[in-house]
Amino acid sequence: MHEELFEAMRQSVIDGDTAAASSLAEQVLATGVPPIDAIDLGFVPGLSHVGKLFGEGELFLPDMMLAARAMQKALAILEPELKRLATARVVVGRVVMGTVKGDIHEIGKNLVGMMLATSGFEVTDLGVDVAPERFVEAAREHNADIVGVSALLTTTMAGQRTVVEALAAAGLRPQTRVIVGGAPASAAWAAEIGADGYSEDAIGAVALARQLMGAA
Amino acid sequence: MRPRFELLEPALIDRIVDEALQLLMEPGIKVEEPEAVALLRGAGAVIDGDRARIPEAAVRRALDTVPRQFSLYNRAGVEAVRYGSGNVHFDPGSSGVSVLDPETLEARHSQAADLQRIVRVADSLGSYDAVSTSVVCHDIPTEIGDLYRLFVCLMNSGKPIVTGAFSPRGSGIMLDLLAIDAGGHAALAEKPRAVFDVCPSPPLTWSEFACRNIIDLGRAHVPSEMVSMPLAGVAAPITLVACIVQHAAECLAGIVLNQLAQPGAPIVWGGAPAIVDMRTGSTPMGAIETAMIDAGYAAVGKSLGLPTHAYLGATDSKVIDAQAGLETGMTALVGALAGIDMISGAGMLDFLLAQSPEKLVIDAEAIGMAQRLLRGISTPQTTLATGSFAAAGLEGRFLELPETRALFKHEQFLPTKIIDRTSRRAWLDAGGLDAFGRARVRVDELVARPVSAPDPEIAAALAECVRSAGAPFGLSADGVLPGV
Numbered sequence: 001m002h003e004e005l006f007e008a009m010r011q012s013v014i015d016g017d018t019a020a021a022s023s024l025a026e027q028v029l030a031t032g033v034p035p036i037d038a039i040d041l042g043f044v045p046g047l048s049h050v051g052k053l054f055g056e057g058e059l060f061l062p063d064m065m066l067a068a069r070a071m072q073k074a075l076a077i078l079e080p081e082l083k084r085l086a087t088a089r090v091v092v093g094r095v096v097m098g099t100v101k102g103d104i105h106e107i108g109k110n111l112v113g114m115m116l117a118t119s120g121f122e123v124t125d126l127g128v129d130v131a132p133e134r135f136v137e138a139a140r141e142h143n144a145d146i147v148g149v150s151a152l153l154t155t156t157m158a159g160q161r162t163v164v165e166a167l168a169a170a171g172l173r174p175q176t177r178v179i180v181g182g183a184p185a186s187a188a189w190a191a192e193i194g195a196d197g198y199s200e201d202a203i204g205a206v207a208l209a210r211q212l213m214g215a216a
Numbered sequence: 217m218r219p220r221f222e223l224l225e226p227a228l229i230d231r232i233v234d235e236a237l238q239l240l241m242e243p244g245i246k247v248e249e250p251e252a253v254a255l256l257r258g259a260g261a262v263i264d265g266d267r268a269r270i271p272e273a274a275v276r277r278a279l280d281t282v283p284r285q286f287s288l289y290n291r292a293g294v295e296a297v298r299y300g301s302g303n304v305h306f307d308p309g310s311s312g313v314s315v316l317d318p319e320t321l322e323a324r325h326s327q328a329a330d331l332q333r334i335v336r337v338a339d340s341l342g343s344y345d346a347v348s349t350s351v352v353c354h355d356i357p358t359e360i361g362d363l364y365r366l367f368v369c370l371m372n373s374g375k376p377i378v379t380g381a382f383s384p385r386g387s388g389i390m391l392d393l394l395a396i397d398a399g400g401h402a403a404l405a406e407k408p409r410a411v412f413d414v415c416p417s418p419p420l421t422w423s424e425f426a427c428r429n430i431i432d433l434g435r436a437h438v439p440s441e442m443v444s445m446p447l448a449g450v451a452a453p454i455t456l457v458a459c460i461v462q463h464a465a466e467c468l469a470g471i472v473l474n475q476l477a478q479p480g481a482p483i484v485w486g487g488a489p490a491i492v493d494m495r496t497g498s499t500p501m502g503a504i505e506t507a508m509i510d511a512g513y514a515a516v517g518k519s520l521g522l523p524t525h526a527y528l529g530a531t532d533s534k535v536i537d538a539q540a541g542l543e544t545g546m547t548a549l550v551g552a553l554a555g556i557d558m559i560s561g562a563g564m565l566d567f568l569l570a571q572s573p574e575k576l577v578i579d580a581e582a583i584g585m586a587q588r589l590l591r592g593i594s595t596p597q598t599t600l601a602t603g604s605f606a607a608a609g610l611e612g613r614f615l616e617l618p619e620t621r622a623l624f625k626h627e628q629f630l631p632t633k634i635i636d637r638t639s640r641r642a643w644l645d646a647g648g649l650d651a652f653g654r655a656r657v658r659v660d661e662l663v664a665r666p667v668s669a670p671d672p673e674i675a676a677a678l679a680e681c682v683r684s685a686g687a688p689f690g691l692s693a694d695g696v697l698p699g700v
Binding site: 016057060061062063065066069107110111183186200 | 613615616618620621624630633639641642
């Protein structure tokens with residue numbers, strides 16, 4: 001019934017057009033379209049489409065980033081109304097993430113964060129050069145289901161192990177899952193350090209997180 | 217700024233032209249065709265047996281009438297290649313006698329179906345501005361081999377065509393085929409789709425066949441491309457500079473003949489020279505010195521205001537290996553930086569004997585990179601970097617800036633999956649193939665695409681023309697025409 005509006009939402013995300021996505025979200029508030037429908041039938045399919053084409057090599061990192069950002073902006077506008085209607089989206093899981101201490105690379109982490117945030121996860125991004133204690137603190141504070149630890153350098157990837165150990169020492173394991181990512185990481189490395197998973201890319205990370213939450 | 221590569225000082229170019237003009241007088245040019253001799257005599261050449269001594273005045277007159285630019289058109293009649301424009305174009309190498317079998321890695325005799333495959337691959341790849349009559353078709357009667365190759369190109373591609381005739385008779389029917397495609401001989405003369413390679417013989421010889429070709433093509437106002445091939449130390453002096461002088465003399469003689477036949481006819485200063493390997497006597501096309509001769513003679517041609525061509529981007533390797541990659545990439549880059557209008561040679565292995573569609577798809581990536589280099593470093597924004605920082609701040613999330621998405625395809629050449637830039641894991645997941653393995657997959661994908669075929673009436677008329685030309689030589693009048 002609001003197919004045209006939903007189509008415009010999909011397109012705004014596909015185009016990475018933040019202004020259009022925001023204005024469509026405002027329109028939802030003004031016209032009384034259920035915001036949950038706007039998200040599930042409008043914005044999310046747009047992002048899924050971009051993600052699919054990215055996986056096929058037809059779209060590129062900047063397309064993904066802008067699409068995720070447009071979606072994020074629209075969600076921020078819809079969020080208060082969702083809360084008011086008490087129809088807040090089901091939170092698939094709570095994620096705390098950051099790049100390990102001594103490492104300031106964040107492109108991959110940001111992309112994963114945005115993809116998770118737009119896929120129903122509540123994401124707390126701690127930024128870069130994050131100490132193990134900070135991961136522990138934030139995991140506790142936000143009642144995290146998953147801690148995502150990024151590292152780009154072979155010299156800093158050992159920090160991923162330190163985070164796993166710190167969480168264990170704080171008594172947060174195994175209920176708090178740990179996922180690792182970054183160029184030097186691998187599934188074997190994740191297993192070796194006792195983490196719960198690894199993904200090659202942002203789309204895989206969402207699938208992994210959903211699977212860990214039993215939402216696959 | 218367009219990146220340029222210069223091997224010759226202007227003063228040296230002058231000396232090269234000066235010595236080439238001297239060679240035209242002493243020892244002169246060997247001309248083996250009566251009409252060519254008569255034309256040259258009429259232009260003031262001194263004829264001494266089969267030797268013509270061509271005076272500078274005749275050369276200067278010819279250079280005055282040669283077009284500095286001309287275009288080739290695609291099937292739709294749209295300008296697709298502009299010789300002399302400063303743009304560098306690439307096409308697959310011509311006239312291989314075998315193809316590299318991707319299964320067995322053997323070089324087997326090429327057939328019409330192989331040519332069809334090569335043409336379809338070249339037609340579908342943006343790196344190739346033209347297709348070419350890339351291989352000889354051994355399953356076609358020799359007498360119509362040249363025109364049949366052109367026929368296969370016309371039936372499988374809409375791009376301009378780099379071709380050549382094997383005999384004067386062939387060249388006549390080839391012009392008929394092109395006229396059918398263009399909608400008449402007048403339309404063909406106005407918007408030529410093909411350029412014909414014509415080869416002088418080293419040293420300093422214009423054979424009967426080459427003379428006939430360059431005169432007839434000129435009269436039909438069909439573009440000709442001289443492929444002069446000094447072979448350093450064997451069919452030319454050993455020094456690179458001497459090869460450039462010999463090349464100039466052979467091509468100047470060709471221009472005189474061509475312009476005497478038809479002033480203003482389009483003609484290209486081209487070649488396929490090589491050094492000679494002193495261990496084996498072979499003529500390596502992948503040698504850096506071969507590329508240097510090309511870049512050198514191209515500079516001479518440009519100094520005379522002429523459109524240029526060279527044979528680069530080929531390899532002497534027998535298979536698609538590291539040697540193939542490095543020789544192809546290095547020589548294509550030299551040709552591109554030398555600003556050569558048409559660079560032939562892609563797809564070729566083994567001293568231009570073998571073609572390979574798989575190499576063609578790999579070479580397309582090298583060409584894409586070379587073309588990217590030629591576009592240079594541009595300044596698409598008002599500021600160079602400060603504006604970007606104003607938008608992104610010290611946090612530096614450049615990947616999220618709209619400018620990143622708007623500009624990255626201009627700033628970067630996007631290779632296909634032929635160039636592996638994935639992680640080891642993703643590479644293994646995709647089969648762990650090397651470039652040759654990936655190319656095999658891609659060739660299959662490309663040839664499965666819809667064919668760029670001519671309109672059915674045109675196709676029927678082309679087939680009719682080929683059948684009637686082939687009938688005396690055993691081509692079946694109603695059987696299947698292979699490769700179309």
